Amino acid sequence: MARVNIPSFTLNDGTKIPALGYGTWLGMDAKFEFSAEGMPQMMEALSYAIDIGYRHIDTAHLYRVEPEVGKIIDKKIKDGVVKREDLFVTTKVWHHFHREADVEVSVRGSLRRLNLDYVDLVLMHWPMSISQDGVDEKIDYLETWRGFESVLSKGLAKSIGVSNFNVEQMKRLLANCKVPPSTNQVEINLNLGQKELVDYCQANNVVVVAYSPFGTMVPSRSAPNSPEPKLNNPTMIAIGKKYGKSVTQVTLRYLYQRGIVSIPKTVTPSRVVENASIFDFELDKGDMETIAKFDNGFRTVRPFFWQDYQNYPFEKIPDKMEIPESLRIWKNGLNLDID
Numbered sequence: 001m002a003r004v005n006i007p008s009f010t011l012n013d014g015t016k017i018p019a020l021g022y023g024t025w026l027g028m029d030a031k032f033e034f035s036a037e038g039m040p041q042m043m044e045a046l047s048y049a050i051d052i053g054y055r056h057i058d059t060a061h062l063y064r065v066e067p068e069v070g071k072i073i074d075k076k077i078k079d080g081v082v083k084r085e086d087l088f089v090t091t092k093v094w095h096h097f098h099r100e101a102d103v104e105v106s107v108r109g110s111l112r113r114l115n116l117d118y119v120d121l122v123l124m125h126w127p128m129s130i131s132q133d134g135v136d137e138k139i140d141y142l143e144t145w146r147g148f149e150s151v152l153s154k155g156l157a158k159s160i161g162v163s164n165f166n167v168e169q170m171k172r173l174l175a176n177c178k179v180p181p182s183t184n185q186v187e188i189n190l191n192l193g194q195k196e197l198v199d200y201c202q203a204n205n206v207v208v209v210a211y212s213p214f215g216t217m218v219p220s221r222s223a224p225n226s227p228e229p230k231l232n233n234p235t236m237i238a239i240g241k242k243y244g245k246s247v248t249q250v251t252l253r254y255l256y257q258r259g260i261v262s263i264p265k266t267v268t269p270s271r272v273v274e275n276a277s278i279f280d281f282e283l284d285k286g287d288m289e290t291i292a293k294f295d296n297g298f299r300t301v302r303p304f305f306w307q308d309y310q311n312y313p314f315e316k317i318p319d320k321m322e323i324p325e326s327l328r329i330w331k332n333g334l335n336l337d338i339d
């Protein structure tokens with residue numbers, strides 16, 4: 001069986017985060033409901049990933065896969081493949097749970113579903129606070145953060161961080177917290193380099209985690225018309241050839257050399273191996289510069305239907321856009337249960 005050896009970065013609280021993780025968001029199905037279609041394949045792929053050396057799993061209350069992820073973890077521990085302390089499990093608190101006291105309720109719910117005593121990292125999934133029925137609750141993320149600090153002090157999580165925070169929000173949080181966030185998980189890929197945000201986080205000892213690292217290269221429902229580069233981009237292919245690597249491997253290696261953790265999602269076993277086989281080569285300076293030039297600011301995850309909510313982190317789309325029926329589920333609240 002293939003084996004992969006994944007190095008780690010050190011967080012500002014001293015814990016180590018593996019530089020590559022397994023993403024567990026299955027997306028929405030053809031009816032734009034939460035997809036369970038790919039669940040069996042994903043569970044098999046996750047099981048295989050742990051067998052070959054993945055130790056970092058990225059999940060969330062939102063993804064509705066915590067029970068299945070928990071079952072795989074349990075089996076791997078019982079089978080003696082890993083010990084709990086070898087794994088790095090991240091989950092996230094959805095924005096229905098932003099009152100200080102609700103953070104603990106949400107984390108305890110995740111722990112129950114995952115069947116774990118603690119998670120290694122828990123993130124505030126978004127900076128806005130939106131009720132179950134889509135109302136802008138306008139709860140300051142500083143209040144929510146106090147709930148995270150409390151969850152940390154109770155040992156429910158080893159580390160606490162944020163996701164989808166922009167530079168201004170990071171500055172304000174860092175200036176007003178007792179415990180600084182260890183990580184900021186944001187979209188980063190070849191189209192969206194996020195240089196300013198990455199530089200700011202890294203200068204302030206916050207590790208950046210890249211979600212949707214292939215988000216704009218692989219045809220996706222959320223960004224069907226994303227600009228180049230795609231998987232067949234000649235420049236990327238030529239760089240890959242030079243090192244005997246695929247375009248996706250060059251992409252993940254590029255992020256790693258920028259000091260960024262990646263959490264690609266795949267349900268395909270060969271890609272599980274491919275995505276982690278990036279620690280045996282080094283892109284030279286010229287190739288790093290060439291790849292950086294693809295950055296054009298295009299976002300795959302652009303939830304414009306939240307753009308008028310307080311603390312929406314991204315650039316607003318200037319003209320009022322109709323929200324298609326298919327996206328109303330996001331705007332009107334997601335009805336995430338506690339169990």
Ligand SMILES: NC(=O)C1=CN([C@@H]2O[C@H](COP(=O)(O)OP(=O)(O)OC[C@H]3O[C@@H](n4cnc5c(N)ncnc54)[C@H](OP(=O)(O)O)[C@@H]3O)[C@@H](O)[C@H]2O)C=CC1
Nearest residue numbers: 023024025058211212213214215248264265266267268271
């Ligand atoms: N904090 C946040 O708000 C967000 C967090 N996330 C996290 O980030 C993870 C990754 O992001 P995600 O949006 O899923 O997208 P990714 O950028 O990881 O892309 C996933 C797609 O890429 C394909 N793929 C994976 N590896 C390869 C490969 N080697 N060659 C070709 N195609 C490949 C997958 O296909 P297949 O599965 O068929 O192999 C799938 O279609 C999520 O699963 C989730 O954990 C994601 C979005 C937002």
Ligand SMILES: O=C1CO[C@H](CO)[C@@H](O)[C@@H]1O
Nearest residue numbers: 025060062125222301303
């Ligand atoms: O984690 C996530 C998965 O992707 C969704 C978009 O498709 C995001 O909204 C969400 O934050």
